[in-house]
Amino acid sequence: MLGYTVRRILQMIPVVIGATFIIFALTFLMPGDPVAALTGARPLPESTVAQIRLAYHLDDPFLVQYGNYMLGLIQGNFGIDFFGRPILGLILERLPTTFALAMTAWVLKLAIGLAIGVYGGLRHGRAGDHFALVFTVIFLGIPGFVIALGAQTVFGVQLGWVDPAGIRAGWPMAFILPALVMAVEASAGLARLTRTSLVDVLRAEYLRTARAKGLSPNRVIWGHALRNAMIPVVTYLGLSLAGMLGGAVLIEAIFNIPGIGGLMVTAINNKEGTVVVGIATMLVLVYLVFNLLVDLLYGIIDPRVRI
Amino acid sequence: MGTHQLATPAANAATDPADDVLLRVKDLEVEFNTTRGIATAVNGMNFEVKRGQALGILGESGSGKSVTARAIMGILDMPPAHIPRGEILLEGEDLLTVTPKRHRQLVGSRVSMVFQDALTALNPVHPVGRQIGELYRVHRGYSRRDAKAAAIKMMDRVKIPAAVKRVNDYPHQFSGGMRQRIVIAMALALDPVLLIADEPTTALDVTVQAQILELLKEQQEERNMGLILITHDISVVKEVTDQVAVMYAGRVVEHGPTAEVLNRPGHPYSRGLAASIAGEELKGQRLPAIPGTPPDLLNLPAGCSFANRCSFVTDNCLESIPALETIEASRHIDTARHSACFHTPKVLAHVNV
Amino acid sequence: AGTGNNAGAEGEKKLSFQLTEPKSLVPHEDPGSQVAMATCANLMEVNTETQTLEPLAAKSVTSTDAKTWKIQLQDDWTFQDGAPVTANSFADAWNKTATGSNAWQGNGYFATFVGYKDLNPTDGSTPKADKLSGVKVIDENNLEVTLTAANADFPKLLSTSALCPLPEQAFSDPKGYEANPISNGPYQFASWNHNVEVVLEKWDGFKGAAGFSGGADKLVGQIYTAVDAAYTDMTAGNLDMIRNVPATMVSKAKSQLGEESLYEVKTGSKQYTLQIPGYVKGLENPDLRKAISMSIDREAIATSLLQGYATSSDSLVPPSLDSYKKGSCDSCTFDAAGAKALLEKAGGFDGTLIIEHNSTSDQQLVQVISKQIQDNLGIKVQLKPMMGTELEARRNGKKLEGAVFGLWGWSYKSPDQYLSQYETGGDGNVTTGYSNPAVDKLMVAARGEQDEAKSAGLYADAEALIMKDMPSIPLFIPTDFGLRSKCAAMNDSQGDLQFYRAGYGC
Amino acid sequence: MSQSTQTNPGADTAADPLAPTNPITAPAGLKAPVAPVPVGPRRVAKKINRGPIWLKPRFLISGSIVALMLLMAAFPQLFAGFGADPNANCDIMNTNQAPSAEHIFGVDIQGCDYYTNVIFGARASILVGIVVTAISFVISALLGSLAGYFGGWVDTIISRACDMAFGLPFILAAIVVLQLFSERTVWTVIFALALFSWAGGVRFMRSSVLEVRNREYVQASKLLGAGHGRIIKTHIIPNSLTPLLVLQTLGIGGVISAEAGLTFIGIGLTPPSVSWGLQLAAAREYISAAPHLLVFPAIFLTITVLGFVLFGEALRDEFDPKGK
Amino acid sequence: MSTSETLTLPVRADEATATPLMELRSVKQHYPVARHLPVGPRKFVKALDGVDLSLAEGETLGVIGESGCGKSTLARVMAGLEKPTAGQVLFRGQDINGLKGDERREMRRNIQLIFQDPYSSLNPRMSVEELVGEPFAIHPEVAPKAGRKAKIKELLELVGLNPNHADRYPHNFSGGQQQRIGIARGIALNPQMLICDEPVSALDVSVRAQVVNLLDDLQKELGLSYLFIAHDLQIVRHISDRVATMYLGRVVELGTYADVYDRTGQPYTRALMSAAPELRRNDGTDRERIVLQGDPPSPIDPPAGCRFHTRCPMAQAICATKEPELVQISDTHVARCHFATNTPTN
Numbered sequence A: 001m002l003g004y005t006v007r008r009i010l011q012m013i014p015v016v017i018g019a020t021f022i023i024f025a026l027t028f029l030m031p032g033d034p035v036a037a038l039t040g041a042r043p044l045p046e047s048t049v050a051q052i053r054l055a056y057h058l059d060d061p062f063l064v065q066y067g068n069y070m071l072g073l074i075q076g077n078f079g080i081d082f083f084g085r086p087i088l089g090l091i092l093e094r095l096p097t098t099f100a101l102a103m104t105a106w107v108l109k110l111a112i113g114l115a116i117g118v119y120g121g122l123r124h125g126r127a128g129d130h131f132a133l134v135f136t137v138i139f140l141g142i143p144g145f146v147i148a149l150g151a152q153t154v155f156g157v158q159l160g161w162v163d164p165a166g167i168r169a170g171w172p173m174a175f176i177l178p179a180l181v182m183a184v185e186a187s188a189g190l191a192r193l194t195r196t197s198l199v200d201v202l203r204a205e206y207l208r209t210a211r212a213k214g215l216s217p218n219r220v221i222w223g224h225a226l227r228n229a230m231i232p233v234v235t236y237l238g239l240s241l242a243g244m245l246g247g248a249v250l251i252e253a254i255f256n257i258p259g260i261g262g263l264m265v266t267a268i269n270n271k272e273g274t275v276v277v278g279i280a281t282m283l284v285l286v287y288l289v290f291n292l293l294v295d296l297l298y299g300i301i302d303p304r305v306r307i
Numbered sequence B: 001m002g003t004h005q006l007a008t009p010a011a012n013a014a015t016d017p018a019d020d021v022l023l024r025v026k027d028l029e030v031e032f033n034t035t036r037g038i039a040t041a042v043n044g045m046n047f048e049v050k051r052g053q054a055l056g057i058l059g060e061s062g063s064g065k066s067v068t069a070r071a072i073m074g075i076l077d078m079p080p081a082h083i084p085r086g087e088i089l090l091e092g093e094d095l096l097t098v099t100p101k102r103h104r105q106l107v108g109s110r111v112s113m114v115f116q117d118a119l120t121a122l123n124p125v126h127p128v129g130r131q132i133g134e135l136y137r138v139h140r141g142y143s144r145r146d147a148k149a150a151a152i153k154m155m156d157r158v159k160i161p162a163a164v165k166r167v168n169d170y171p172h173q174f175s176g177g178m179r180q181r182i183v184i185a186m187a188l189a190l191d192p193v194l195l196i197a198d199e200p201t202t203a204l205d206v207t208v209q210a211q212i213l214e215l216l217k218e219q220q221e222e223r224n225m226g227l228i229l230i231t232h233d234i235s236v237v238k239e240v241t242d243q244v245a246v247m248y249a250g251r252v253v254e255h256g257p258t259a260e261v262l263n264r265p266g267h268p269y270s271r272g273l274a275a276s277i278a279g280e281e282l283k284g285q286r287l288p289a290i291p292g293t294p295p296d297l298l299n300l301p302a303g304c305s306f307a308n309r310c311s312f313v314t315d316n317c318l319e320s321i322p323a324l325e326t327i328e329a330s331r332h333i334d335t336a337r338h339s340a341c342f343h344t345p346k347v348l349a350h351v352n353v
Numbered sequence C: 001a002g003t004g005n006n007a008g009a010e011g012e013k014k015l016s017f018q019l020t021e022p023k024s025l026v027p028h029e030d031p032g033s034q035v036a037m038a039t040c041a042n043l044m045e046v047n048t049e050t051q052t053l054e055p056l057a058a059k060s061v062t063s064t065d066a067k068t069w070k071i072q073l074q075d076d077w078t079f080q081d082g083a084p085v086t087a088n089s090f091a092d093a094w095n096k097t098a099t100g101s102n103a104w105q106g107n108g109y110f111a112t113f114v115g116y117k118d119l120n121p122t123d124g125s126t127p128k129a130d131k132l133s134g135v136k137v138i139d140e141n142n143l144e145v146t147l148t149a150a151n152a153d154f155p156k157l158l159s160t161s162a163l164c165p166l167p168e169q170a171f172s173d174p175k176g177y178e179a180n181p182i183s184n185g186p187y188q189f190a191s192w193n194h195n196v197e198v199v200l201e202k203w204d205g206f207k208g209a210a211g212f213s214g215g216a217d218k219l220v221g222q223i224y225t226a227v228d229a230a231y232t233d234m235t236a237g238n239l240d241m242i243r244n245v246p247a248t249m250v251s252k253a254k255s256q257l258g259e260e261s262l263y264e265v266k267t268g269s270k271q272y273t274l275q276i277p278g279y280v281k282g283l284e285n286p287d288l289r290k291a292i293s294m295s296i297d298r299e300a301i302a303t304s305l306l307q308g309y310a311t312s313s314d315s316l317v318p319p320s321l322d323s324y325k326k327g328s329c330d331s332c333t334f335d336a337a338g339a340k341a342l343l344e345k346a347g348g349f350d351g352t353l354i355i356e357h358n359s360t361s362d363q364q365l366v367q368v369i370s371k372q373i374q375d376n377l378g379i380k381v382q383l384k385p386m387m388g389t390e391l392e393a394r395r396n397g398k399k400l401e402g403a404v405f406g407l408w409g410w411s412y413k414s415p416d417q418y419l420s421q422y423e424t425g426g427d428g429n430v431t432t433g434y435s436n437p438a439v440d441k442l443m444v445a446a447r448g449e450q451d452e453a454k455s456a457g458l459y460a461d462a463e464a465l466i467m468k469d470m471p472s473i474p475l476f477i478p479t480d481f482g483l484r485s486k487c488a489a490m491n492d493s494q495g496d497l498q499f500y501r502a503g504y505g506c
Numbered sequence D: 001m002s003q004s005t006q007t008n009p010g011a012d013t014a015a016d017p018l019a020p021t022n023p024i025t026a027p028a029g030l031k032a033p034v035a036p037v038p039v040g041p042r043r044v045a046k047k048i049n050r051g052p053i054w055l056k057p058r059f060l061i062s063g064s065i066v067a068l069m070l071l072m073a074a075f076p077q078l079f080a081g082f083g084a085d086p087n088a089n090c091d092i093m094n095t096n097q098a099p100s101a102e103h104i105f106g107v108d109i110q111g112c113d114y115y116t117n118v119i120f121g122a123r124a125s126i127l128v129g130i131v132v133t134a135i136s137f138v139i140s141a142l143l144g145s146l147a148g149y150f151g152g153w154v155d156t157i158i159s160r161a162c163d164m165a166f167g168l169p170f171i172l173a174a175i176v177v178l179q180l181f182s183e184r185t186v187w188t189v190i191f192a193l194a195l196f197s198w199a200g201g202v203r204f205m206r207s208s209v210l211e212v213r214n215r216e217y218v219q220a221s222k223l224l225g226a227g228h229g230r231i232i233k234t235h236i237i238p239n240s241l242t243p244l245l246v247l248q249t250l251g252i253g254g255v256i257s258a259e260a261g262l263t264f265i266g267i268g269l270t271p272p273s274v275s276w277g278l279q280l281a282a283a284r285e286y287i288s289a290a291p292h293l294l295v296f297p298a299i300f301l302t303i304t305v306l307g308f309v310l311f312g313e314a315l316r317d318e319f320d321p322k323g324k
Numbered sequence E: 001m002s003t004s005e006t007l008t009l010p011v012r013a014d015e016a017t018a019t020p021l022m023e024l025r026s027v028k029q030h031y032p033v034a035r036h037l038p039v040g041p042r043k044f045v046k047a048l049d050g051v052d053l054s055l056a057e058g059e060t061l062g063v064i065g066e067s068g069c070g071k072s073t074l075a076r077v078m079a080g081l082e083k084p085t086a087g088q089v090l091f092r093g094q095d096i097n098g099l100k101g102d103e104r105r106e107m108r109r110n111i112q113l114i115f116q117d118p119y120s121s122l123n124p125r126m127s128v129e130e131l132v133g134e135p136f137a138i139h140p141e142v143a144p145k146a147g148r149k150a151k152i153k154e155l156l157e158l159v160g161l162n163p164n165h166a167d168r169y170p171h172n173f174s175g176g177q178q179q180r181i182g183i184a185r186g187i188a189l190n191p192q193m194l195i196c197d198e199p200v201s202a203l204d205v206s207v208r209a210q211v212v213n214l215l216d217d218l219q220k221e222l223g224l225s226y227l228f229i230a231h232d233l234q235i236v237r238h239i240s241d242r243v244a245t246m247y248l249g250r251v252v253e254l255g256t257y258a259d260v261y262d263r264t265g266q267p268y269t270r271a272l273m274s275a276a277p278e279l280r281r282n283d284g285t286d287r288e289r290i291v292l293q294g295d296p297p298s299p300i301d302p303p304a305g306c307r308f309h310t311r312c313p314m315a316q317a318i319c320a321t322k323e324p325e326l327v328q329i330s331d332t333h334v335a336r337c338h339f340a341t342n343t344p345t346n
C-alpha cells in the first residue's frame, strides 16, 4: 500500500511537468501582451512597461521562462503576479471556497445521481427507467447557466431561501444553490453509469445467492447489490470531483463565488501566464491526488484489488 | 394427446405417508419472455424428493435443470420468467402461492441451494464469514458476534482449515474447492431439510470434485436431508444419488432408481447419455454420440422433442408428446420407473447392444 | 428592496456597494478603486453639490503660468492614526509612485512632472534618481510642482487617487501598510475579507467639508466579479449601490426594482467611438470614413437596442464639456443615400472593413453597427472580437487591421482627456496614430490656458481640425446609471459616481 | 449408435439454427391438437413492454429526432423557407419583439426573425456536437486501443497524456487554445473542444480493450499469425467500441452545451455565425425582457440532446451481437 | 539441475528413431508477480518449471493434471503464443521462437490451438464465413481470394456444419457447433499440430462425443498430431496414445495411456485416477479411493523436495527434502516419485 502510493506519486512527476509545460507553452503562445492588460485603453508609460517586462522576465526565451518557473515550483514558489502578490497566496485564498463548492456539489451530485441511477437500475427496462433517463438528459440538455439563473431567481430572489449571490452567508447556505445546480447538471453521467452498473450487478449470480438465502429485497439491494454496483462508479466519482474543482467558471460567475475559476478566467484575460500556470499546476496536483485517493478507495470497496 | 397426467411419480407418491415427501413439483411450467418470443424452459415438470433421498437430475445444457431449481428457490428473474402453472410443494406448502414473507422464511432455512460457480455465487465484497453469518442474523436473529461464531462452526464443518483465521477473508482469497465448500456451508447453515445442488462440481477439477461430492454425501446422510443434485455428469449421479430424473427440453423423460436407469435406460435420450461414456473398451473406436442438437425452446416441436435426434423415431413421435408413464411398477415406490417414450420397451430391449 | 442588508447594529447607518476585488487598498497601486476614493482625501475634489473643483486637503493650488504650481496644505490635517499630513506625505508618496521599478498603477499620472523620465528609464536600466526633481517640498505645508509643459488641468489631476498622501508607515513597513492601510479620508479601513467584502468605517477625525463625505457610518464594499450577480443580490435586497449599469439591466431594473432605484448620472462622461487607425490600408480617405459614419443610424440604435439609454454623439467630446459644439461632426447623422454617394466619391471600398472589439462587452452593439454599415453602405464588414489583452497589444503595437470599437471615458472633466487621443504622442493617441501639427499646437495652447472659456475655444478649434480627417467616428454617449436601494442617496461628481459620497436616506 | 457425426448438423436446413435440426420435424402448422390439461390454474403473466414492442418506438423516436436535426443542420432552408437568411430582413427597431403571427419565434436582439435564426443555428451547434464527438470518438478509440492492447510504455505514455489532459481544467485549456486563433469559427471551436475532450474516452476505451485483449478470440487470431493491425482492427475495436459509443452519445449534448458555455465567457463562436450557443449566451441578458430568446434555442438543444442519447442507447442494443 | 535433460524420453515405440514433430526442452515459464516497489526480490508464478516433452507425427499426447498446474500455459508456449522464460520449443527440430519471417509464418500455419470455451474463442461480431475465412485472409497463399468461398464451404462440411449457415454469427450456434467452427479455423491452414486445450470441457456430454469423434476423424484424414488437454480422464484415455500428468508446473508422469492409467507410477496420478468415478467402474479391478486432502500449494513458492509431498498419502521423510527425478519404469513410462518403481500397480 505504501509502496503503491510511492510509486503513484513518482508517476505524478512527469504528468505535472507535462501539464505545466503545455499550459505554459499555450499561455506563451497566446496573443496579447500581459502588460497591456494592466491599464486598459490608456497604455502604461513605456518605461513602466519596460520595467515590468524586465522584472517578470517577459522577454526571456520561452524555455528559460519555463525553466525558471519550474525551478521556483520545486522550491514551492509559485511566483508573484503583476501586483506583487504571491500567486500561491492568491490560489490558496480561493481554494477553500472552490473546494467547499466542489465538495458540496459533488456530494449533492452523488446523492442525486445515485438516487436516480439506482431508481433506474431497479426499474430496469420499465417506465421508471426511461423516466429517469429523460429526467437526467433534460438537465444535460439545458445549458448550465439557464438552470443557474433560473434557480437563482426562484430560490434566491423570489423565495429568498438563500442569498442569490456571494458567499457572505458562509457554508452551507451560500453554497447550496450553486452546488445544487452543478450537481443537477453533472448527475446525468453518474446516473447512467450507476444504472448500467446496477443492472449488471442485479444479474450477478451472488445476488441470486442472496435471494436464495431468504433475504428481504431491501437487504439484497442495500447489503449486496449497491456496493458492488459502486465499484465501476468510484473511478468516475473521483475524476468528477477533480473536474468540478476546475470546471465551475460559469457557476462561480453567476453566483458570485470567488473561486479558482474566476481567478483563472481573469488571469487568462490578463494573460498572466504565471497565475494561469500556477492554477493549472494546482489543479493538476489536486486531480492526481484525488486519482490516487480514488484508487486507494477502490481497494476498500473492492477487496479483490486490495493493494 | 393430453396424457401428461398419466401416472406421474407424484401421483403415485400420494399413497405414501405425506410427511416423508419433502418436495413435490407438480406440472411446473416456466416460460421466458424474450425478444424473439416466449421460450418454454420448463414444460410440465413432475418429481418428488423424500427425506434422506438423493435425487439426481441429469440432462443436457439448456434442458431446464437450473430453471427448475431456481423456480423452487423462488429466485427466477420475473420478468422475464413467469410460471404459468404448476405447484411446488415444500412439506405441503405451495411455494408459488405463499406470501413473500413466508417464502423468505422457508427459503434459505428449510430449503437451500448450492450454486455451480462458487466464485460468482459469493459476493466479492463481503468476507465469507459475514455471508454465512448473515443467514443466522436474518433467520435466527443472532447478534453479530454469535453469527460469526456460528459461521466459524459451519466453516469447520465443511473442513475449511483454520476457519477462525479465515472467517474474515474474501471469496477471492480462497481456492475454487474451498469456495465451493463455503457455498455448501452457507447452504447447510440453517439445517435445511432439502438441499439443491446445481452442478456443484462442474467448475472444479477431478480431485477437488471428489472432495466436494464426498462432503455433500456425508452431510446429506448425516442430516438425513433430501438432496437434489443437478448435473450433466452421469458418473457423478451414479456416485451420489439414489434416484435419477433425466430431463430433456424442459421435461422429465425418465425417472427411476439411479442404477436401474443408467444401466438399463428406458428412454432413447438416457440411453444415448449412458452410452456416451468413453469406456476403455471403446478405445480406438468412435464414441457413441447422440447426433443433432436440442430443439428450440421458442418453438418446441409438436411431438416428442427428442424425435429429431432419436434413432427409434416413428411418425407417432412427431405428432404427439409421449407422457411420462410408469414402465416398471413396483411395490416399493422408490424402485418404480417411469419413461416418456412411445418405444420404451424397444429401448429397454436394445440395452447392451 | 434595499433594506435587507442593513440589519447591522441597531440604527447603524450602513450602506453596501458593488466592488471588484481590489488589487490593493493603497490608492497609488489601484487608483480606480472605490475604496481608495473613500479612504483618501485628495488635494482637490469635486463638490457634488456645485459640481465644481474645490481644494480639499489643499488650502490652495495656484500657478501663474500653469507650469509651476504652488500647493498649500490645510493646517493640522492628520492621518487616521493621528500622524500629521505634511508636504512630505505627498512628495514621498509621489516619488514612490512615479518610480517605474515599483510598477505601481498610478505611475502614469506623473508623466508630466519634471524629472519623471529619470525615474523611468525606458531601457530597463536602474533609475538615475529616486525623487521627482519637479516636486519640491517648501516646508511642512507647502509644495511646489513643476511640469514639463503648461497644463491648466493640473488641479484636476490632484483630485485623482494616485496623488494621495502616504503616512510614514507606508515606507517603513510597506507590508504592514498594505494589510492595514491608513489614509486621510472620510472613511477608514476596517477589514478586508478577500473576495468577499471590504468594510470601511466613517472616520470622525475627517476635517473636510460635508460635501466631500457621505452619510453612512459604515460602508461595505461587497465583491462581485460580474455586475449581474450584484444586480441579483440587489433584487434580493442584499446590496445598496451599483454603478456602471449596462443598458439591458436598466430596463430590467426599472420593471423589477422600480423607477426610483435608478440613479441617472447627470454628466455624460463616456463615449462610444469607432476609431480608425491611420496606418490601416484602404481606410485612409476621410470621405470613406465619413461615409461609414453616415451609414450608421445612431438614433434607431439608441432607441431600440440601447433602449433610449444613450444619445447619438455628434462630436469628439461629450456634450458636458465646455468645448462641445453641437454638430461639430457633420457626418454623424444617418443618411444612407448620402453615405453611398460619399463612398462613391471616395472611390468605393472593395475590401473588408474589419471592426476589432473586446469580445466581452457590447457584443450586440458592435453587431448592429457592423450590420448597418454593411447593409447601408453595401460593403463587407467583418467583426473581430478578442480578449482585452490581445486588443491592447494590437493597439499598442500598431497591429490593428481595421477600425476599433471602443468606449472612452475621462479621468477628470476636461476636453484634453478626449482630444489628447488625437494629439501626437497624447494619451490614447496610439490607437489612431493621428498626427496633425496644427492640432498639436492648438492642444498645447489650450492646455496652457488657464482661462476656461478661452481654453474651451482652443479645444473646439482643435476638434474642428481633427474632425476634417475623422480619425474617429463618434457613436453614442451612453447614459450612465447607478442602481440604489431606498437607503442610498446617490451622488456623482462630474460624471463619476463615487459610492462613499452617497447620503444615507433611511 | 455410430452415426457419422458429420452428416447430422449438415442436414440442418431450418431457418433458425437453434430450431430442430431434423428435417422430418413436423411443420409448426401441423401441430397435433393438444387437449387442455386439467391441472392447476394457469397464472397469466403480466404483459410487459419489452422486446420489439418497446425497442422499436424508442429507436424510431430517437432516430427521427436525430434525423430531423441532421436534416435541419444540413438544409436549414427546408425548414426556414428558401432564400431565408438569418441575417437578412432585420429591422433593428423590432428588437426583442415577442412571438407573433409574423415571427412565430419572435424577433432577436438584432431585429431579425428568430425562427430563421434558430433553424440556422442548428448547423453550427450540431456540427460542433457531432464533429467534436466524432473526433474524440476516433481519438479515444485509437489511443484507447493502442494503450490497452500494447500496454507497456505505449500505455504509460498514453495514460500519462490522458492524466495531463484530464488534469488541465477544460475551460482553461479551451480558453487558452481559442485565444490562439485570431478568428473564431465553428472549426476553431471544434478544434478547441476536441483537443481536450478525448481523455475520458481514452480511459474508457482502454479499460474495455484491456478486457477484450485477453479474450480467447484475440489469441486465436494471433495464433493464425494475424498482425497487430489486423487484430486491433477486426477484433479489438469492434468488440470494445459499444460502451464508448454510448458514452459519446451522452457527450454530444455536453459538447453542444459547452459551445454555448464558451460563447458565454466570450471565447466561443462570433457573429455572423449563428448557433444555439450564441443565441443562448446573448439571451442571457434579456432573460426577463425577452424570454423567448432563451426558450426556443433551449428547447431545440434539449430535444437534440435527448434524441442523441436515446439514439445511442438504441444503437447499443442494435450493435449487441446477441441481439438480446 | 534435474537429470531429466539427459534422460531419454519415452516416445511411441515406432517413432523412437525419427525426429519428433514437436519437442520441449526444459521449458520454463515464469510470470512475474506484480509488485509495488521497484526494489526487493521479484517473485514469480512458476507456471511451467522445467518441462520436457516430445510429440511424434500423428500422435496424440494427452495431458492431465489439476487446475492451475500449467496445462494451458504449456499449450500457449507450445503454440508459440508466449515465449518461454527458459528452454526451447522445437518444431521439427527448429526452435519456434527463433524463427523469423516466412519460417515463422510457416510455423504459425503448422501449429494451431483449439480453446476450451468455444464461444469466447470466436469473435461475436464476425460471421462464420469471416471466422473460418480469417486464416485465409492472413495467409492468402493458402487459399487465394478466388477459391476462398469454396474452401470455406469445404471446411464447414468437413467439420459437419451446414455451409448454408456461413452468414450466421457464433451466438446462433450451439456449443458443439461453435466448437466445430473453432476446429474448422484451426485446421484451415492444414496444420500438422493441433493443440487442444480442454476442447470438450465446456460441452455437453452428448456433444462431447461428437467433437471427440470429429477430432478422431480429422486425425485419420489429415494426419494431425494432437496435444490434448482435458479434465475428463475417460476422454483423455480414449483419444490419447500417450498421457502426461502434470503437477505444479512439472510433468510428473509420462507413458502410454495404458502405462499411466493401469500401471500408474506416481501417487498424484493415482489420486487423480481414483477421483474420477467413471474410471473406477470400468476398470476391472477396484481402484483404491484416494481423496486428496488440502489444496494445491502456490506455484509461487512450490514446496521443497517433492512438490506433491504436502498432499501425498505415501509421503516419507525423504520427500520433504529431496526432489525426485523422473524414474524410468519401463521403455515407455517414466514417473517422478521416489517410490515409482516399488509401488504396487493398481
Ligand SMILES: Nc1ncnc2c1ncn2[C@@H]1O[C@H](COP(=O)(O)OP(=O)(O)OP(=O)(O)O)[C@@H](O)[C@H]1O
Pocket (backbone or CB within 6 Å): B032, B033, B034, B039, B041, B059, B060, B061, B062, B063, B064, B065, B066, B067, B068, B077, B080, B081, B232, B297
Ligand atoms: N433469463 C432468461 N431469459 C431467457 N431464457 C432463459 C433465461 N434463463 C434461462 N433461459 C432459458 O431456459 C432454458 C433452460 O435453462 P437452464 O439454465 O435451466 O438450463 P440447464 O439445464 O441448467 O443448463 P446447464 O446445464 O447449461 O446449466 C435455456 O434454454 C435458457 O436459454
Ligand SMILES: Nc1ncnc2c1ncn2[C@@H]1O[C@H](COP(=O)(O)OP(=O)(O)OP(=O)(O)O)[C@@H](O)[C@H]1O
Pocket (backbone or CB within 6 Å): E031, E032, E045, E046, E047, E065, E066, E067, E068, E069, E070, E071, E072, E073, E074, E299
Ligand atoms: N499470464 C499469466 N500471468 C501470471 N500468472 C499466470 C499467467 N497465466 C497463468 N498463470 C498462472 O500460472 C499457473 C498455471 O496456469 P494454467 O492456466 O496454465 O493452468 P491450467 O493447468 O491450464 O489450469 P486449468 O485447468 O484451470 O485451466 C496458474 O497459477 C496461473 O495463475
Ligand SMILES: [Mg+2]
Pocket (backbone or CB within 6 Å): B065, B066, B067, B198, B199
Ligand atoms: Mg444450469
Ligand SMILES: [Mg+2]
Pocket (backbone or CB within 6 Å): E071, E072, E073, E197
Ligand atoms: Mg487451462
Ligand code: NI
Pocket (backbone or CB within 6 Å): B001, B002, B003, B004, B321, D034, D035
Ligand atoms: Ni398431451
